[in-house]
Amino acid sequence: MxxxxxxxxxxxxxxxxxxxxxxxxxxxxxxxxxxxxxxxxxxxxxxxxxxxxxxxxxxxxxxxxxxxxxxxxxxxxxxxxxxxxxxxxxxxxxxxxxxxxxxxxxxxxxxxxxxxxxxxxxxxxxxxxxxxxxxxxxxxxxxxxxxxxxxxxxxxxxxxxxxxxxxxxxxxxxxxxxxxxxxxxxxxxxPTERSRQVMIDREHRAEARSMVGLFTPRSIVVVPPGDADATSLQARMAARAISAHLRDGDVTMTVVGATDALRAEIGDPTGLRFVDTLDDVEAPVDLALVVAHPADTLATVRSLARLGVRGVVVSGPGYAETGAEGLALQREIVRTAHAAGMRVVGPGSYGMFARRPEGVFNASLAPVLPPAGTVGIFCQSAPMAVTVLATVWRRGVGVSSFVSAGNRADVSGNDLMQFWQDDESTDVAGLYLESIGNPRKFSRIARRLSLVKPVVVVTAGRSGHVVPAGHAVRPTRAPRRTLEEMFRQSGVVRAENTHQMLDIIQLFAHQPLPSGRRVGIVAGSAPLSAIVAEAAGTAGLVVTSHVAVVREDATEEENLAAIDAVYAEGACDVVVAVHVPVLGGTDARFCAAVAQAAARSGRPTVASVLGLHGLLPELTVEVPAERAEQGDVPAPAPAAAAEGGAAARTVTVPAYSTPEDAVQALGAVVRYATWRHQDHGTPLTYSDVDVAGARAVIDRHTVEGRRTALPADEVRALLACYGIDVWESVPVRDADEAVAAAHQLGWPVALKSTAESLRHRADLGGVRLDILDEAELRTDVAQMQSSLVDHVPELRHPAARPLEVQRMAPAGVACVIRSTEDELYGPVVSFGLSGDAVDLLGDVSYGVPPLTTTDVAHMVRSVRAAPRLFGYKGLPPADAAAIEDLIGRVSELADDHPEVRSLELYPVVVAERGAAVLSARVSVEAANRKDGLRRALPD
The missing domain is CATH 3.40.630.30 (Gcn5-related N-acetyltransferase (GNAT))
Incomplete structure (x- = not known):
């Protein structure tokens, strides 16, 4: 060049x-x-x-x-x-x-x-x-x-x-x-659709490869605290990490600067090398476990640069959760690591582990690892990691990989989802999130992963507004339903707590996806079947007539025949089996019959049996090779495959503490299966959009540090760049100007007050509609000037133009479309029908761009007042396609231009054909969006 x-x-x-x-x-x-x-x-x-x-x-x-x-x-x-x-x-x-x-x-x-x-x-x-x-x-x-x-x-x-x-x-x-x-x-x-996709694909490959590097080290260096107190938290954590690795690991490990007390606790096993300083460590080293005191961590990370380290796991407290100084230290550690080519797990991490063909890699603090399996788990804080792993172990859920990100200053759930996308050993992803630092990126990655593997998420709070100490997250003013809508768009299965998350995960991991939502019931009594039926209806499932009551006084042949009838071809899509013997204990014959029927039919099944919880031998059965080859059952965990060989697969029916838990998990899985197999639409793009023209309008009014409301003519110019036509309205002072405006626009017209408190309020006299001639218009002007003077002080000033005239739109349903730029989520688009009742009841749908055609259609149809758009009580149906087109164009405008801080189209009158935008407002401010058109790690 x-x-x-x-x-x-x-x-x-x-x-x-x-x-x-x-x-x-x-x-x-x-x-x-x-x-x-x-x-x-x-x-x-x-x-x-x-x-x-x-x-x-x-x-x-x-x-x-x-x-x-x-x-x-x-x-x-x-x-x-x-x-x-x-x-x-x-x-x-x-x-x-x-x-x-x-x-x-x-x-x-x-x-x-x-x-x-x-x-x-x-x-x-x-x-x-x-x-x-x-x-x-x-x-x-x-x-x-x-x-x-x-x-x-x-x-x-x-x-x-x-x-x-x-x-x-x-x-x-x-x-x-x-x-x-x-x-x-x-x-x-x-940007083009192809350039965006290229960036996304490159981001995916790079971040997945960085995680592969973390999970497949050949050599590890451990940096414990330098003090002599073996009882300090950091020293005990270092000892736990080293001991766990020596028990399960298959890579070389070097420990730097271990005190005599720490050496005594660890011992001197074969394969473990002790050195005095990092200068004594021989390159290359793939992974570093830093359990040093926070004051020593930054210098340690700097010293790791010469060793070619790919990743650093930082454990222990004392970083961003302690305040501004800790946050500054945390950021400097990450900056130093990134400049040296390293990813950072933590600080405050409980560690990570993964199962590989050559053995287990364990850089965690867990005293006991859960069994091998196909579930990947991401968790943030160390205390919650302890809880999650203990629950996983107690249930017998098999895990392929695990990461605790602590304050997730660098490696986050997004990185793990990128890795799991291509990881053949992981079939289900589970994430415990205390905060989401980049929701737009999370949504983009989760949607892509959810199309091939289920993603189950539990958050520390329902809204995402509560952020734990140590998590550097931008503030948000987005409605509390925004997070829920983002999950829905992305196909993420949301759980209320870790108990429910694992309820759902164990079903995903051990049963095939349902083909529908028809439920068959196998119960030990009629009252139990009624409880299941009620819970199934609440979960959105459809109870069929295929209900088998297994009686203790019936013969085994009779009970097996009843069970087989429920599992008959075409009888139902899923089965719930519930049994509580009157005399207590666990009915082994019932469990075996249900497990065998589930394996034989490939029908997704859940069970609630007294005394059983999790994944247990009582509800496990081998599937013959010829049945397994048909692909009706999930692949086994690695350990099961090794034990069973290639001749058979094992199928386990997950057990739940209560029938309600079983049905709730089943309902979540059915909803996911429905989402996964439905048409997800196409990304919204419009060939008539003038991005450069819109940019010019925005640039004319964007001032650093100040929010500016665009003048009406500039609002129309901006929206016109995205194919949105705002009907002209003419401000007027008096009747003469109103008549002139009506002649200019064409009769019939509407007369409106421009006062904020009276905009669109026909009930308060702020709007007069269907004015057919000059005499009627003059009368309406006089009446509004007289009756509204208390509401509109400007009416007292002859030079003001407190009224406006607009051509009448065709009869239809009045709606409102808004977009707000949030610091955390970016643009949030909303839709609702206009009116006080809708506003007061919060009957509004939300979407987080970029949206697809399916997302927009769901937004229109998900509000409770949506029937008014589709022929409610004999009225002609409104043009839903026109309002969907408007929402899509607003979404693209908001996505393209982060300077647009707020946009409102209100009212939008949707007639039988077309939608008329009668009024619009836009405010702009300097852009401050987190996730832009470039690949970047967290700030």
Whole structure:
């Protein structure tokens, strides 16, 4: 690529503008390691020179089209002293062995025309092939869009195939031509569906690979506290972690600086090496377990850089949960780790473990691991991890992998979901979340995972508004139902507590997905079957006539025949088996009959049997190989497969403490199966959208630190860019102006007050409708001026225009569509029918963009007043497609422009054909969205 054009900075006198700290980001690269991206500064002169001189002659030629051993002083100034608007450069940096920053990649652009810039890249020879070029392109493109650049051009030598591939594979609209031996590439920076998907796919692969690196270490270093007190919390945690690994692990372990007391507690087993300092540890090391005191952790992480460590598990308290100083320390630890290519689990982590073909990897504090299985579990705080693992072990639920993220300063549930997507040993994902730091990303990843594997989530609170100490989460003012709606859109199964989460998980893990919601019942008595039937109706299931009562006074043949009738082909979709013997104990024959029928038929089954809870031998049966090959039953846990061999599979009917628990879990699984197999629609995109035009309107009114309400004409202009037509209304002072406006707009008209308290309030005299002629209009103006003067002080001022005239819309149903930009969730779109009753009762549906056609259809139909849109009491049906189209366009506008802090279309009158937007309001403010169009780790 050619060198950037000269600018006023070349003389070395110009000073750079304000440093755009918001462009800084940590990213996961394609090999699963991390790097830090930030704007270049004048202080980077020496680092940039070192980067340049370390490049090969070929790389230098590819970048500058000429040999250049060193950058001149003029070049260094030109490349490092920038205005961060017309001339922008980002560098990727990593930590060198001595702790200093090392530049490993540079991306820059220089404006060459309005809204157009020339872009150039240079990646260190030793770091090529790690995805740095694509990551830098995403971030430099995002920065360019922020400053109004819509197109990049780049000049590339034909033999520079790697750089041409970065442009070609980014997903943007590109064109290229060859002139005089140079390839000129033109890139349209407007995001496309393909460019978004490319970013999502790259993000998925990189973050999944980073977790693979954490779960598959070959060597581990443990850094315990340096004090001599073996009874301190950190020392006891270190001893537990080392002991657990020695019992279950199969990798080499080195312990640094262990005190005599700690050595005495651990002993001196074969395979464990003790060293005095980190300088004595031999590279490479894959994973570090840091149980040091918080004051020593940062220095420890810095020292780990030279060892090539891929991940750090930080256990113990004393970080963000202690206050501002702890939070600052936590952030610096993460920043240091990312700059050195490491992911961080914690601080405050209970550790992690995973089962691999070659053995168990255990870097947790758990004294006993649960059995092997197909369930992946993510948990945040260490105390809850103890509870969850104890419950899992007690129930016998098999686990494939587990991570406790503590304060989840870096590794989060999003990373685990990315990993589980491709992990063949995991069939079910369970997450205990105390907070969600990036709901938009969570929703995006969870929806993708839920399409292939069930995701069961329990949150610390129903709304997500309560955030534990230590979790750095943006505040939210989103309605409390927003989190629930986000889960629904994503296909996430929400549980009320950990008990219910595991109720659902054990069913997912050991029974096939239901094909419907018809319930058959096998019960030990008629009263028990009635209890099940009532619970099933409450859970949204349909009770069939196939109910078998297994009597203690009946013969075994009679009871088996009754059970077989329930499991007959086509009789039902799922079965609930409940039995409480009158004389107590557990009826082994009942359990065996139900388990065998469930395995034989492949019918999803749950049981509530006295004395049984969890996954137990009494309700376990082997499935013959020929039946297992039909795919009607879930794959066994690894241990079961090893025991049973290839000849058979085992099927376990999960047992529950109460019939209600069993039915509730079954209802959740049925709802998930319905969601998974339904049409999920297509992403909302509109070919007639003018993103650049909307951006121009927004930019004219966006002021840093201030929210601005757009004038009516600018509101209409902005919405028109997204195909939304707002009906014109004319402000008037008196009857003469009202009549003139009516002639201009066309009769009949509506007369409205502009006062906030009277807008849309016909019941308070603020609106007069269906005015057919001049005489009626003059009378209405006079009456409103007389009756509303107490409500509208402006009526006392002759120059004011407190009324407005608007052409009458066709008769229809009045609705309201709103969008609000939330600091945590981003845009939240809502829909409801207008009116006090609807507002007071909260009959509103919510959606978190990006939405699909199915999401929008659900929003319209999920409000309780929705029947009014579909022919209620003989009225003609309204044009539901028109209102769905409006919601979709509002969703796309809000998603595209985080500066739009609030948007309201009210009222929207939906007629038999079409929807008329009679009034609209928009306010804008500088963008502050968490999840943008670039890959980045948590701030």
């Amino acid at each position: 050619t060198t950037p054009p000269d600018s006023s900075a070349d003389d070395g006198v110009a000073t750079e503008a304000g440093y755009p700290q918001e462009w800084e980001a940590d990213v996961v690269l394609s090999d699963g390691t991390t790097a830090h991206l930030r704007p270049i500064t004048a202080a980077d002169r020496d680092a940039l020179q070192r980067f340049h001189t370390a490049q090969s002659e070929r790389s230098t030629y590819m970048r500058f089209f000429a040999a250049m051993e060193r950058l001149s002083a003029r070049d260094l100034t030109r490349f490092t002293v920038l205005d961060h608007r017309d001339r922008v450069a980002l560098v990727a940096v990593t930590s060198a062995a001595d702790g200093s920053e090392q530049i490993i990649g540079v991306a820059r652009f220089d404006t060459i025309a309005p809204r157009e810039a020339e872009v150039a890249f240079n990646i260190a020879d030793s770091h090529q092939g790690r995805g740095l070029g694509s990551a830098l392109l995403e971030h430099i493109a995002a920065a360019a869009r922020e400053v109004g650049i819509t197109h990049f051009t780049a000049e590339v030598l034909p033999q520079n195939g790697k750089m041409l591939a970065v442009f070609r594979e980014a997903g943007y609209e590109t064109t290229q031509h060859v002139d005089d031996g140079i390839v000129t590439v033109s890139i349209d920076l407007d």
